[in-house]
Amino acid sequence: MLPRSETGLATAQPLTLDGITHSYGGGLAVDNVTLEVKGGEFVALLGPSGCGKTTLLRIVAGFIEQGNGKIIIGDRPIDTLPPSKREIGIVFQNYALFPHMTVTQNIAYGLAARGESRKLQEERVAEMLAIVQLETLADRKPRQLSGGQQQRVALARALAIRPRILLLDEPFAALDKNLRLDMQIEIKRLQRQFALTAIMVTHDQDEAMAIADRIAVMSQGRIEQLGTPVQIYDEPASLFVNGFIGSSNLLAGTVEAATAEGYRVALSTSTSWTVPSRQNFAPGAPVLVSVRPEQMTLADEAGEGRFPVSLKLSLPIGGELIHDVTAPDGTSLKVAVPRRPGVASSRAETAFCALADHARPSLFAKP
Amino acid sequence: MAGAAIAAAGGSAPGDRVEWRLAAPLGLTYLVFFAAPFAILLGISFYADAEQTRLGLDSWTKFYGDAFYLKVIFDTLKLGLFAVAATTLLAYPLALVFRASGPKLQRLLIFIILMPLLTSVVIRTFAWIVILAREGVVNQTLMGLGLTAAPLNLLQTELGLVIALTQIEMPLMLLPLLTIMNQMDQNLVDASRALGASKWRTFFKVVLPLTLPGWIAGATLVFASATTAFISQSVIGGARLVYLPALIWQQSTVVYNWPFAAVASLTLLFTVLAGIMALGWLGRFAKTN
Numbered sequence: 001m002l003p004r005s006e007t008g009l010a011t012a013q014p015l016t017l018d019g020i021t022h023s024y025g026g027g028l029a030v031d032n033v034t035l036e037v038k039g040g041e042f043v044a045l046l047g048p049s050g051c052g053k054t055t056l057l058r059i060v061a062g063f064i065e066q067g068n069g070k071i072i073i074g075d076r077p078i079d080t081l082p083p084s085k086r087e088i089g090i091v092f093q094n095y096a097l098f099p100h101m102t103v104t105q106n107i108a109y110g111l112a113a114r115g116e117s118r119k120l121q122e123e124r125v126a127e128m129l130a131i132v133q134l135e136t137l138a139d140r141k142p143r144q145l146s147g148g149q150q151q152r153v154a155l156a157r158a159l160a161i162r163p164r165i166l167l168l169d170e171p172f173a174a175l176d177k178n179l180r181l182d183m184q185i186e187i188k189r190l191q192r193q194f195a196l197t198a199i200m201v202t203h204d205q206d207e208a209m210a211i212a213d214r215i216a217v218m219s220q221g222r223i224e225q226l227g228t229p230v231q232i233y234d235e236p237a238s239l240f241v242n243g244f245i246g247s248s249n250l251l252a253g254t255v256e257a258a259t260a261e262g263y264r265v266a267l268s269t270s271t272s273w274t275v276p277s278r279q280n281f282a283p284g285a286p287v288l289v290s291v292r293p294e295q296m297t298l299a300d301e302a303g304e305g306r307f308p309v310s311l312k313l314s315l316p317i318g319g320e321l322i323h324d325v326t327a328p329d330g331t332s333l334k335v336a337v338p339r340r341p342g343v344a345s346s347r348a349e350t351a352f353c354a355l356a357d358h359a360r361p362s363l364f365a366k367p
Numbered sequence: 368m369a370g371a372a373i374a375a376a377g378g379s380a381p382g383d384r385v386e387w388r389l390a391a392p393l394g395l396t397y398l399v400f401f402a403a404p405f406a407i408l409l410g411i412s413f414y415a416d417a418e419q420t421r422l423g424l425d426s427w428t429k430f431y432g433d434a435f436y437l438k439v440i441f442d443t444l445k446l447g448l449f450a451v452a453a454t455t456l457l458a459y460p461l462a463l464v465f466r467a468s469g470p471k472l473q474r475l476l477i478f479i480i481l482m483p484l485l486t487s488v489v490i491r492t493f494a495w496i497v498i499l500a501r502e503g504v505v506n507q508t509l510m511g512l513g514l515t516a517a518p519l520n521l522l523q524t525e526l527g528l529v530i531a532l533t534q535i536e537m538p539l540m541l542l543p544l545l546t547i548m549n550q551m552d553q554n555l556v557d558a559s560r561a562l563g564a565s566k567w568r569t570f571f572k573v574v575l576p577l578t579l580p581g582w583i584a585g586a587t588l589v590f591a592s593a594t595t596a597f598i599s600q601s602v603i604g605g606a607r608l609v610y611l612p613a614l615i616w617q618q619s620t621v622v623y624n625w626p627f628a629a630v631a632s633l634t635l636l637f638t639v640l641a642g643i644m645a646l647g648w649l650g651r652f653a654k655t656n
Contacts, residue, residue: 063557083560090561096554100576109572110562161562 012039012195013074013164015060020069022055029055030066031221042191042198044208047218048244053201056218057167060199062086073164084113089163089196093170095154097142103129103153104138110161128156131190148179155187159194166191168200172207184211205245209233217241239288239364248290249333252366255281263363265289269307269327273355277363286366293336295359298323298351306352309333314345321345325353412629419626426626430634436614440634443594443611446528447642450593451586453533454540458585461541462548462578463570473549480541488535492599495531496522499603523605531603532593539592540585547581548574583650590642595635611635 015037022030030052037043045053058064060071062083071078078086097106107128111121129135132152142150151171158166171187172180188211191198202208208215209229216226217240225237236242253265253272262276265287275289299306309325312332316322321339326332335353355361415423430436465476483491498504499521506518521527551574559569597612604610611631618628 058557061557061561063560083557084563084565086561087563088561090558092554092558094552094554096552096558098555098558098573109559109564113559113562113564113568157558157562 012041012197014039014041015165015197015199016070016072017056017060018070018072020056020059020066020071022052022059022064022066022068024055028221030059033069033221033223035216035223035226037197037199039197040192040195042188042200042211042213044200044202044212044215045218046202046205046208046215046244048203051218052221053218054169057169057199057201060165061088061090061167087161087164088167089158089161089165090167091151091154091158091169091171093173095142095150095174097150097153097157099142102139102141103134103145106142106153107157107160109157114161124160128160131159131193132156132186147175148183151175151183152186155190159190159196162194163196166194166196166198168198170202171200172202172204180207181210187211217244219244233292234360236290236362239290239367242290242362242364246292247334248292249296249331251289251291251327251331251333253287253289255283255285255287257283263287265363267307268329269331269353270329271305271307273305273361275361275363279363279365281363281365288364288366290362290364291355291359293322293334294320295356295361296333296335297337297354297356298325298335299354300348300351302352303354306354308350309353310350311348316344325351327353408629408632411625412633414626417622417624417626426624426630430627430630436631439609439611439614440638442525442608443635444638444642446525446532446600446610447590447594447639449525449529450532450536451540451589453529454537454589455582455586457533457537458540458544459582462544463574465545466548466551477545480538480545483535484538488596488598489602491535492531492602495527495534495599495603499527499530522603523607525604525608528600528603528608532596532599535596535599536589536593539588540582543581543584543588544578545581547578551577580650583646587643587646590646591639594639594642611638 017033017035017037020030020033021028033052033056035043045056047053055064059066062078062081066079073086098109101109104125107125108121111124116124125138126135129138132155134149134152134156137145137149142153145153168187172183175183184207190196200208200212212229214226214228215232217224217232219240225232225241227235227237232241232245236245242248251267251269253267256264256266256272258264258281259274262274263281264272264274266272267289273289281287298309302308307327309327311323311325313324314321315324316339319339320336321343323335323337324332325335333353411419412426413422413424415421415425461476465473468476496503500506501518501520501522503521505521506515509515510518521530555573555577556569559573560566564572594610595612597616600608600610601613601616604613611634615628615631615635618624618631622628
């Protein structure tokens with residue numbers, strides 16, 4: 001039996017994926033993925049479609065048998081267990097509520113399948129309905145519910161069996177934009193309340209940033225980078241992660257020399273910046289410097305580390321003003337600056353582009 | 368029949384703004400060649416004698432007062448139910464295999480399933496005579512294996528007829544069932560498994576209820592065509608087994624008792640309709656549950 005705390009909830013179980021490899025018809029869908037999720041941690045698998053994140057999730061759930069590798073929950077390998085014995089709660093993108101059953105029957109389904117008594121089923125269903133605040137809709141069929149309500153039923157159904165791990169497959173993709181934040185908060189709340197280890201698959205970086213403790217950015221079946229949302233955003237490990245997370249400007253350049261603060265890079269825009277990096281670059285190496293739009297600024301006068309740009313377009317987006325500018329060498333850049341009330345565009349047609357204070361550019365070898 | 372099956376499966380209410388004139392060509396054809404003859408048939412059934420000189424309910428009372436004819440009705444119904452049961456038991460496992468197959472294998476399976484339809488019923492029925500006869504393939508194999516000393520009587524038995532009808536009617540059960548089986552969301556099956564349900568529980572609690580409309584469509588078609596399968600019933604069942612279609616043929620073209628044949632025809636029609644309505648009722652019952 002699992003260790004249970006006084007509230008009847010299992011203590012959060014760590015999940016370990018050890019060298020998971022899986023191929024479909026010749027192509028590698030998941031390529032030697034190793035991932036350790038701590039008990040009670042929320043990890044997002046983030047990547048474009050076809051990167052293997054959904055395959056990985058289905059392997060954990062037991063719907064697909066991996067070609068190679070081990071899955072361990074707590075200290076017990078679950079590779080040989082069928083999905084029905086893995087004690088994993090899963091919420092599908094389309095919720096997959098049983099359309100011929102009421103909300104109550106849906107939530108009780110897993111309990112009935114486990115042979116729990118009718119009394120326990122009723123108690124647990126009432127408890128789950130209260131937790132997701134759907135008491136009044138207990139006798140409705142899924143098609144009579146809104147998208148957000150359906151998702152709450154799907155969550156209640158998955159959590160009713162007191163799973164050891166919660167898997168979420170693109171849980172917000174089918175929801176209206178306005179509802180997403182509410183549901184993100186709701187899921188995070190339930191995950192904490194039930195002390196659950198959770199894995200979410202998503203292609204939406206904002207979702208991953210908002211909800212996950214750590215993000216695993218995936219590409220071509222591999223984990224490109226694993227880290228906290230801030231690490232992933234501020235210190236992308238590869239050009240792919242850099243491009244996939246947030247928007248960024250890429251400036252071509254050549255390494256001039258290594259200094260105490262970082263590498264001095266001569267940019268194609270005829271200026272030079274000093275960029276810190278953990279990677280090693282030889283002098284003369286062609287590189288790309290990546291800067292987030294909000295870490296650049298526009299100045300009126302020329303100066304150290306500044307290069308002239310011509311302003312093409314200014315977009316007032318909420319509290320920010322996004323300038324589309326072009327450097328003399330033709331490089332197109334986006335610069336985001338805080339917008340002062342009443343200001344809708346820039347005042348001048350030429351300006352000087354520079355790094356903002358505390359800017360943290362990244363350095364990548366030119367592919 | 369097919370219309371009733373589709374209504375049972377889909378069950379959408381017709382809109383108010385239907386362009387009824389589109390249905391006029393077929394509607395008029397039905398009126399002239401179905402509704403009118405049906406009215407005539409109904410009229411003929413109320414003649415008391417074979418020469419149609421005297422009106423009366425004699426044909427009806429003779430038919431429904433005779434244990435022999437009641438048994439014919441009962442046997443016809445039973446044949447339909449057996450055919451539905453046999454096709455169901457074979458079709459569901461195949462439909463599950465079909466669902467789990469890749470697109471290439473699915474195309475091959477569809478081809479194999481549809482192949483019988485490319486051959487005429489008469490030829491398929493005569494093929495079964497060769498297989499089921501006393502010196503046919505089945506008996507020779509059984510005797511060769513020493514499983515039976517004397518050849519089994521398969522022809523002119525209900526068992527032989529059900530076997531043949533099962534093969535002949537199989538595509539009618541499979542096509543609607545495969546369609547609905549393929550449409551069912553795999554996530555529902557996965558959700559059931561992840562919630563702790565065994566494969567059997569998943570089948571009975573999720574797959575079966577959700578594919579019931581397809582089964583009802585298939586069962587309706589199989590029931591309707593098995594009970595009215597004049598050729599198969601006559602050729603394999605022979606003279607020993609009498610079903611309503613053969614009775615109608617005999618009364619109308621051999622005995623020339625048209626009023627009696629009309630009563631038998633209407634009985635067959637209502638027998639089939641009752642079966643279809645029972646299946647439709649089952650569908651509604653399943654939906655509300």
